[in-house]
Amino acid sequence: MVLERGEVANSWRHERWDSLRLLTPNWLSRLPGQRYWGTDPDGFMTVAEVVGLISSYAAAGAAPVRIRTPVTSIRRVDRGYQVTTASGQISCRSVVLASGAANKAHVPEVRRAVPQRVESVTTFDYRNPERLPRGGVLVVGASATGVQLADEIHRSGRPVILSVGEHVRLPRSYRGRDVLWWMDACGVWDQRYDAIDDLERARRLPSPQLVGTPERTTLDLNVLRAAGIELVGRLAAIRDGRALFSGGLANQFALADLKMERLLDTFDEWACNQRAEVEAAPVERFEATRAPPSPRLSLDLRSGEVRSIVWATGFRPDYGWLEVPVLDGKGQLRHDGGVVADAPGMYAIGLPLLRRRKSTFIHGAEDDARDLVEHLVAYLAG
Numbered sequence: 482m483v484l485e486r487g488e489v490a491n492s493w494r495h496e497r498w499d500s501l502r503l504l505t506p507n508w509l510s511r512l513p514g515q516r517y518w519g520t521d522p523d524g525f526m527t528v529a530e531v532v533g534l535i536s537s538y539a540a541a542g543a544a545p546v547r548i549r550t551p552v553t554s555i556r557r558v559d560r561g562y563q564v565t566t567a568s569g570q571i572s573c574r575s576v577v578l579a580s581g582a583a584n585k586a587h588v589p590e591v592r593r594a595v596p597q598r599v600e601s602v603t604t605f606d607y608r609n610p611e612r613l614p615r616g617g618v619l620v621v622g623a624s625a626t627g628v629q630l631a632d633e634i635h636r637s638g639r640p641v642i643l644s645v646g647e648h649v650r651l652p653r654s655y656r657g658r659d660v661l662w663w664m665d666a667c668g669v670w671d672q673r674y675d676a677i678d679d680l681e682r683a684r685r686l687p688s689p690q691l692v693g694t695p696e697r698t699t700l701d702l703n704v705l706r707a708a709g710i711e712l713v714g715r716l717a718a719i720r721d722g723r724a725l726f727s728g729g730l731a732n733q734f735a736l737a738d739l740k741m742e743r744l745l746d747t748f749d750e751w752a753c754n755q756r757a758e759v760e761a762a763p764v765e766r767f768e769a770t771r772a773p774p775s776p777r778l779s780l781d782l783r784s785g786e787v788r789s790i791v792w793a794t795g796f797r798p799d800y801g802w803l804e805v806p807v808l809d810g811k812g813q814l815r816h817d818g819g820v821v822a823d824a825p826g827m828y829a830i831g832l833p834l835l836r837r838r839k840s841t842f843i844h845g846a847e848d849d850a851r852d853l854v855e856h857l858v859a860y861l862a863g
């Protein structure tokens with residue numbers, strides 16, 4: 482049985498901002514055994530469409546979902562696990578933790594030092610620019626969420642400062658195709674967790690600077706800066722009401738550009754090896770990210786220049802209800818490709834690079850689920 486604390490597709494119903502569209506194209510946003518058959522394979526689903534996709538999938542498979550059933554604890558017992566829910570206890574031999582990789586916003590400790598007159602908004606609270614106080618906005622974090630929100634807030638007429646740390650730059654399209662088509666075709670999405678050198682680091686990699694729009698726009702830092710968004714370095718500290726930014730902006734840019742170039746090289750190499758089988762436009766290279774000549778290193782948060790801070794600093798899972806000692810010192814689940822360590826019969830799915838690079842994406846569930854079910858069935862068979 483599937484236990485869901487809210488409704489089917491709960492995170493998509495209640496934890497996303499209004500304008501969000503998937504950054505994965507429709508043809509890629511597939512679920513196990515279900516392909517996209519609509520008329521816009523290259524489009525990007527709105528949140529309402531994602532809710533529709535997941536809800537109709539659950540209905541079509543008559544998934545045994547118990548909605549409005551929050552799991553409040555899982556304990557180890559003799560022959561498996563004791564699961565406590567709001568409506569009673571369940572005993573089972575095997576449990577799959579599919580509670581999500583993004584249950585709460587991760588906000589750095591410096592948040593505590595934000596002066597009271599500046600409103601702090603996490604990406605869980607953010608819905609649209611109109612809900613922010615009037616005036617300037619500091620967006621912290623320049624991965625998929627940060628660049629999308631900085632752009633949207635700036636378009637609403639507010640001055641925006643974007644604080645940029647480590648990031649992954651990608652063009653929306655490359656050689657006439659969606660960049661995620663290249664990732665799919667040349668096998669980058671399928672790279673396995675046990676073939677990756679620094680797995681811990683790879684699992685912490687921020688999401689790519691991508692947005693899904695009908696116009697298929699690229700939303701990199703050059704675009705944002707040309708639109709009038711001020712770029713500053715990583716938010717390092719807040720002291721006496723002043724936000725202090727790191728000075729290494731040009732280095733961050735150079736690193737992200739270099740990694741993008743390497744990825745594009747991988748695509749080109751793959752295309753070259755395929756020869757006639759791939760129809761693609763000529764090789765492209767993109768302008769380096771232009772660093773502002775002298776990015777400011779501090780911002781007085783008491784001056785009224787910014788009235789709110791949007792923390793686009795990532796997400797974390799929440800295992801507050803898990804009473805089995807399977808978390809490491811940082812609160813991350815200890816597992817080997819989704820097989821939870823020291824907890825026979827316990828599995829996880831939907832976490833970053835669980836078994837493959839695509840593991841946290843909608844289309845990543847299919848292959849991971851197949852592998853894990855195989856393991857689980859063997860376990861239950863004894």
Ligand SMILES: Cc1cc2nc3c(=O)[nH]c(=O)nc-3n(C[C@H](O)[C@H](O)[C@H](O)COP(=O)(O)OP(=O)(O)OC[C@H]3O[C@@H](n4cnc5c(N)ncnc54)[C@H](O)[C@@H]3O)c2cc1C
Nearest residue numbers: 485486491492503504505551552580581583831841842843
């Ligand atoms: C802002 C954002 C944008 C994204 N964009 C894309 C995209 O463009 N393309 C893409 O493929 N993926 C995207 N993702 C990743 C996307 O969330 C996943 O692909 C997909 O939703 C993961 O599904 P999941 O079921 O693993 O996790 P979730 O969608 O988080 O579902 C977990 C479910 O578990 C429930 N739950 C949690 N705790 C409990 C409990 N204690 N008891 C009972 N139920 C519980 C929650 O209510 C929730 O419904 C995005 C994620 C975020 C945060």
